[in-house]
Structure formats: structure tokens, C-alpha cells
Amino acid sequence: MSEKAKKRGGLLIYLLTPLLLLILTGGVLALCYVLAPAHQLQKYLSLAFMDNLKTSSASSGLRIIEDEIDMNTPDKTYDEGKIIYPTFGEQYAMLEAKTINLTVGVYYGVTSELLSRGACQSTGSAIIGEGGNTVIDAHVNTYFSDLEKLRPGDEITLYTKYGIFTYRVTEQITFDKTDKRYVAVTDEEYLTLYTCKPQVLGSSDVRIGVRCEPVDRKFKQKAAD
Amino acid sequence: MKKPHIYLISVFLSILLIFSFLVTGLIALMHFKGMEADTCLQIVQDKQLAQAVHESLTQYFTDQENTTGIPVSVYENSITAEACETIIRDSVKNGFSYLNGRTAKVGTEPDFSVLEQDMRAFFEDYADQHKIEKNASYEIAVKESLTGAKAAILNACDVYRFRTLDDAGVMSKAQHVLKWSGFLTIGAGLVTLLLILFLFMTNHAEGRHGFYWTGISLLIASLLLLIPARWLIRTCWFDRFAIKTDHVFAAVTGFLYSLTEAATQMAIVGICAAVLLLLFLLMHIHVYKKETIRTAKH
Numbered sequence: 065m066s067e068k069a070k071k072r073g074g075l076l077i078y079l080l081t082p083l084l085l086l087i088l089t090g091g092v093l094a095l096c097y098v099l100a101p102a103h104q105l106q107k108y109l110s111l112a113f114m115d116n117l118k119t120s121s122a123s124s125g126l127r128i129i130e131d132e133i134d135m136n137t138p139d140k141t142y143d144e145g146k147i148i149y150p151t152f153g154e155q156y157a158m159l160e161a162k163t164i165n166l167t168v169g170v171y172y173g174v175t176s177e178l179l180s181r182g183a184c185q186s187t188g189s190a191i192i193g194e195g196g197n198t199v200i201d202a203h204v205n206t207y208f209s210d211l212e213k214l215r216p217g218d219e220i221t222l223y224t225k226y227g228i229f230t231y232r233v234t235e236q237i238t239f240d241k242t243d244k245r246y247v248a249v250t251d252e253e254y255l256t257l258y259t260c261k262p263q264v265l266g267s268s269d270v271r272i273g274v275r276c277e278p279v280d281r282k283f284k285q286k287a288a289d
Numbered sequence: 290m291k292k293p294h295i296y297l298i299s300v301f302l303s304i305l306l307i308f309s310f311l312v313t314g315l316i317a318l319m320h321f322k323g324m325e326a327d328t329c330l331q332i333v334q335d336k337q338l339a340q341a342v343h344e345s346l347t348q349y350f351t352d353q354e355n356t357t358g359i360p361v362s363v364y365e366n367s368i369t370a371e372a373c374e375t376i377i378r379d380s381v382k383n384g385f386s387y388l389n390g391r392t393a394k395v396g397t398e399p400d401f402s403v404l405e406q407d408m409r410a411f412f413e414d415y416a417d418q419h420k421i422e423k424n425a426s427y428e429i430a431v432k433e434s435l436t437g438a439k440a441a442i443l444n445a446c447d448v449y450r451f452r453t454l455d456d457a458g459v460m461s462k463a464q465h466v467l468k469w470s471g472f473l474t475i476g477a478g479l480v481t482l483l484l485i486l487f488l489f490m491t492n493h494a495e496g497r498h499g500f501y502w503t504g505i506s507l508l509i510a511s512l513l514l515l516i517p518a519r520w521l522i523r524t525c526w527f528d529r530f531a532i533k534t535d536h537v538f539a540a541v542t543g544f545l546y547s548l549t550e551a552a553t554q555m556a557i558v559g560i561c562a563a564v565l566l567l568l569f570l571l572m573h574i575h576v577y578k579k580e581t582i583r584t585a586k587h
Contacts, residue, residue, distance in 0.1 A: 081300065082505040089307045089509060176352045203355035260356060 128178070129154040130169070135223045138284055145283020147193055148226045157192055158223040159183055159200065159257075164210040170200055170222065183207055186247065189256075192222050193229050193281060197250040201258050201273075208259035212236070214274045220255065227283040231255040231276035241269050253278045298491050299498070303506045306484040310510035313477035314555055320470045322551045326385035329449060330378060332543035339374035341536040342445050346373070349441060359434065363411045367404035368442060375399070376446040384451035388464055395455040396447075401439055408435055448540040497573050504566035511559030518552045 129151065135158055150156035150172035157170035169182035170192075178184045183202035190196030202208040214220075218233045237246050237258065246256050258273030322328055333339065346368055350361045379397040386392040412431050416423055444452075454460050488506075489499035521527065527545045532538040 077296070078501065082509060085300070085303055085307065085505065086509050086512065089304060089513060092308075093513060179355065180352055205355045205358060263358065 141282035160221045163218045168207045197254045204259040230280040306506040309481040336539040342373045343370040500570040508563035511556040515556035
């Protein structure tokens with residue numbers, strides 16, 4: 065090999081060496097990233113920020129849906145029908161209690177944000193019209209301020225997208241916030257409405273409300289439709 | 290390339306030097322930038338976190354009014370954006386002091402005397418109006434409300450979540466590691482210098498090759514730092530984090546972007562230094578060639 069060719073070969077090696085080193089070290093770093101227990105860091109981040117710091121393009125947080133609910137009775141209704149199940153954060157009913165002049169939207173799920181918008185149904189309770197205990201609460205200083213004025217015999221109507229359900233108050237209830245008696249799942253159909261007992265010195269531990277039994281149900285669609 | 294074994298040893302040393310540059314740079318970045326309260330304090334100012342915290346607290350106490358019956362106006366005197374800023378700043382300074390072992394515990398004790406005074410005045414008025422007896426249970430209820438309000442303020446103002454991290458045991462672990470960060474920076478720097486020395490010793494027959502290997506190692510290390518850092522910034526990668534509280538999100542991502550920017554600047558300085566080193570090498574070769582030709586002519 066001539067001296068010139070040798071020199072050219074040497075120069076080429078010195079020019080290609082940085083590229084080789086870049087690929088080698090970059091590869092090692094990429095491997096370290098895959099193998100390193102960096103994911104354990106997420107555990108601490110989750111603890112600190114009440115979230116998992118997930119890198120996702122999907123939106124997070126509460127998604128509130130507010131559809132208009134028709135409060136007129138349709139021409140044709142059915143005793144049994146199809147229930148449209150709500151999603152968390154969806155306003156899926158309107159609650160009407162004419163005796164206390166109350167009309168308020170009912171959201172599925174209970175969060176402070178939803179409570180600021182209307183009454184909220186506990187997700188552990190029965191969907192309206194499904195049978196079982198439907199539990200709805202709201203703040204005493206806003207929507208349920210007059211709840212204690214409801215008396216046995218008063219009528220309450222829940223308007224949903226899929227039907228209209230009427231209940232009658234059977235008893236006024238008072239219970240401790242730790243007492244699950246009235247908010248527990250039941251086989252019999254009830255509507256339980258409750259709020260905090262008004263108290264200014266800190267939040268109240270006592271809940272007041274009413275328990276109602278169903279008197280009428282009108283579905284807009286047959287179950288088979 | 291006259292001797293293949295020297296080339297191979299140089300490649301090996303160069304790989305070690307690249308990692309050494311990277312480690313030194315990252316440790317120095319954490320030591321001088323990441324662990325300094327000033328970095329976070331600047332973010333608090335730039336992102337107007339005090340204002341955001343104030344708005345969040347106002348919203349919180351407005352929501353709470355529905356449950357407790359205490360109007361948000363009770364807090365208006367004491368919870369101002371300025372008061373929030375003071376607590377946030379103290380909280381950040383205290384957090385970093387604790388991390389650096391200068392204070393014994395996490396958390397500040399701000400002056401809540403105005404808040405206490407306003408809340409007590411409200412309760413007194415309410416009790417008088419509603420003929421509530423001011424007995425032991427009244428006092429307990431007042432104290433509970435005060436404790437709750439103070440905890441909510443401290444929690445909102447702890448934008449870097451030092452208290453929660455401490456409760457989870459993260460702060461003490463970080464404190465233990467950071468105790469050695471100064472020594473680690475010096476140690477990593479010494480290892481880097483040692484590797485450079487080895488490269489020059491390996492290439493002692495042709496001393497200028499030492500500049501070549503050091504130059505390309507620094508260039509590659511800088512590129513390995515610059516490329517991911519630029520990618521993180523360009524794609525706004527940290528914006529994808531799902532932290533629900535707005536001001537905590539702004540504080541955390543602001544801090545991470547600040548570190549990434551600093552890493553970018555460090556990498557650019559590294560590239561410039563590497564290019565200068567390689568230019569120096571080329572000049573050296575040029576002068577050497579000229580001298581060789583001149584000597585040959587003579």
C-alpha cells in the first residue's frame with residue numbers, strides 16, 4: 065500500500081471514529097434507560113403529587129357533561145324500559161321537589177366541583193329506575209338548604225333522559241356521617257336525599273334528609289327497543 | 290493509524306471519558322443548579338405561582354363555605370397574594386435548607402395571627418348572634434376550624450410538595466445522597482482529568498492525538514446531553530405530565546424545564562470547547578507540517 069493511501073485510510077478512521085463512539089455510547093445509554101429502575105421514581109412522584117406523572121396525551125381530570133334534560137312527559141310511556149347508564153361527572157337527571165320550590169341537576173359522582181354545580185349521586189348507589197337505594201346529596205348552604213322542610217307525603221320527581229320517576233317522602237332522617245344505615249345498598253327501591261346539618265363552627269358530622277319510596281315510573285323507551 | 294493497539298486503547302479510554310464527562314456534567318448540574326433554592330424561587334416569580342395559589346385558596350374556601358358556613362370574606366384580609374408569596378418562598382428556602390442539611394425539619398411556621406384574629410372575630414359574632422354558649426366544645430370547634438384553614442394554606446403554598454415527600458421518606462433519602470454531591474462533583478472531575486491524562490500518556494508518541502481523543506469525547510458527551518435536552522424542550526415533553534393542581538404543575542414542570550435549559554447551555558459550552566480543541570489540533574498539525582517541510586528543505 066502506498067504511503068498516500070495509508071495516510072488517507074488513517075484519516076478516514078479518525079473521521080469515522082467519532083461516529084462509532086457516538087453510536088456505541090448512545091447505544092449504552094439507551095440500554096441503561098431501558099434496564100435502569102427509573103420507573104421506581106414514579107412511586108415517589110405519585111406520593112408527592114397525587115398522580116402518576118404519566119406521560120399521556122389523553123386528557124386527565126374530571127370531565128363534566130351537562131346535557132339538557134327534557135322535563136315534559138312524552139305522549140307514550142312504559143312501565144318497564146331501557147335505562148341509559150351515566151358516566152362519572154354526567155348530569156343525568158333533574159330533581160324536582162315542588163313543595164320546597166327546588167329544581168336542581170343531579171350529577172353522577174360526588175366531588176367538590178360537582179357539588180358546587182348541583183346535587184350529586186353516590187356512584188355506589190342504584191341508578192335511578194334500576195331498583196335499590198338511590199342516594200343523592202348536596203350542600204346545605206346551596207341546593208339542599210330547604211331539605212329539612214320536606215315532610216312525609218311530599219312528592220319528589222326525578223327526570224332523566226330515559227324516564228320520569230316519582231317518589232313520595234316516607235320519613236325524615238338524621239344520622240351520623242359514619243352511619244351507613246341510610247346510604248347502604250338495599251334490595252327495596254328507595255330514594256334517599258341528604259345534606260349536612262347546618263352548623264357554622266366547622267363542618268357538621270350530622271346528616272339530615274328524607275327517605276322516599278317510589279310511586280310512579282314512566283320509561284320513554286321499551287327495554288327491547 | 291500506526292499502532293492498532295494504541296487506537297483500541299484510545300477508543301476504550303475515550304468511551305470512559307465520554308461517560309465521565311456526562312456524569313461530571315450531570316452531578317455538577319444537580320449540585321449547582323438543581324439543589325439551589327434560587328432556581329425554584331425564580332420559577333415562583335416567573336410563573337406567578339403566588340397569584341395562582343391565592344386564586345386556588347380563594348376557590349377552596351369558597352367551596353368550603355358550602356360545608357362550614359364560614360364566608361370566604363373571613364380569609365380575605367390574611368390570605369393575600371403577597372402573604373402567599375412569603376409562605377411559598379419560605380417553604381422553598383426551608384425545603385432546600387433541609388435537603389442540604391442546614392435545618393432539622395421540613396416545614397415553616399408562618400405568622401397566622403391576622404387569620405386567627407379574623408376567624409375568632411367571626412366565630413365570636415356568630416356565637417353572640419345565635420346565642421351559642423362559648424364552652425369547651427365551642428373552643429374545640431374554633432380550634433379545629435383554625436387548624437384546618439392553616440393546613441389548607443400550608444398545603445397550597447408547599448408548591449414543591451416538600452412535606453409530602455418528607456412524609457414518604459424521600460427527603461431523608463435525598464438528603465443522604467446530596468450530602469456527598471460536592472465530593473461526587475470533585476471526584477467525577479478528578480476521574481475525568483485522570484482519563485484525559487491516560488489518553489495523553491497512551492498517545493505520548495504523538496502528543497497531538499491526545500487533543501483529538503479529548504476533543505471528540507467532549508463533543509460526543511455534549512451531543513449526548515444536547516440532543517435529548519433539545520428534544521424534551523421542543524416536544525414540550527414535561528407538559529404531558531398529569532398533575533391536577535395547576536400551580537404544582539407549573540412549579541414542577543418549570544423546575545424540570547429550567548434544569549433542561551441549563552443542560553442545553555452546558556452542552557453548547559461543551560461543544561464550543563470541543564470545537565476549539567479540535568481547531569487547536571488542526572492548527573498544530575498545520576504548523577507541524579510547515580515546520581517539517583521547512584526542515585526538509587534546509
